[in-house]
Amino acid sequence: MINNGIVAPTATPMTTTLHALDTELAAPAAAVPPVPLPVVCFALGEAYGALYVRRLHDMLARHCPQPFTLYCYTDRPRQLPSAVVQRDCSGWTELEREGMRPTTRKLGIFNPAYVEFESFLYLDLTLVIRRDMGELLAFAFARPEPLVIVPSWYHEGGYNSSVMRLRRGELKAVYDAFVAGERFVQNVAGDQDFILGVVRSRGLEDRIARFPPHQVISFRKTLKAGGRDPAWARRRMEDATIVKFHGRPKMNEAFSARYHWRLRLRELLRGCWRPVMPVGELRRQWHGSETA
Secondary structure, eight states: OOOOSOOOEEEOOEEEOOOOOOSSOOOOOOSSOOSSEEEEEEEOTTTSOHHHHHHHHHHHHHHOSSOEEEEEEESSOOEEETTSEEEEOTTOGGGOOTTSOGGGGGGGGGSTTTOOOSEEEEEOSSEEEOSOOHHHHHHHHHOOSSEEEEEOSSSTTOEEEEEEEEETTTTHHHHHHHHTTOOOOOSSSSHHHHHHHHHHHTTOGGGEEEOOTTTEEEHHHHHHHHHHOHHHHHHHHHHOSEEEOOSSSOHHHHTSHHHHHHHHHHHHHTTOOSOSSOHHHHHHHHHTTSOO
């Protein structure tokens, strides 16, 4: 399926993916991305819904250098472009736990009964793809490890699960541990620290690779660093393929005209005549062909 742009939103049917566990999983993926490339995202609840899925599809259409299919795992039918395949994950109730974030449900991608792709890319909805993804995909799919994940921006040795390349079934221990009720010390009660806990408790560090730091960056972390070193923050933004939004400001806040001019005034007062944080460019990338 070649995606040349956004398709007019229509109601697309959801399918439930509950395959019997294969007796033998496929051999490790080749050193090139599969064609079409399976890209997985999750739309859960009301916070980040159809608008975010449509815009992720639009960004992929502009920046993914090869044919792809976006699979949206969702807890309800949504008005999405017909090119987006909806998967029903409303029945994954075993991944609900008091005190854990709703996004913990994405641990289901570690269960080979829930995904049919031997190797795939996972993307959060709250991010901006700002340049050609060729370098990122080449790195992710050339690595021999079952999981490629973003290094944490805050905790040494930790993970950020906003972007992942995963091979089906090879780290099912993550899913099994959660369903079994295992618990770990976590900085944030969510999926990424749980993944880290399973990896460390089972000595699986050699099965995890990390994306190079410049490929996926934190808007918030770079914004704060820009107050101390504007040149470093500007280079960081220019080199990034993906910019992840987490905490504050949220995407809708950062892309408002009020925030843009307030940030620009703050930069000017610091003597930065060139913008440090390219909020306007990120906003244009996210809105794409849709009306702002």
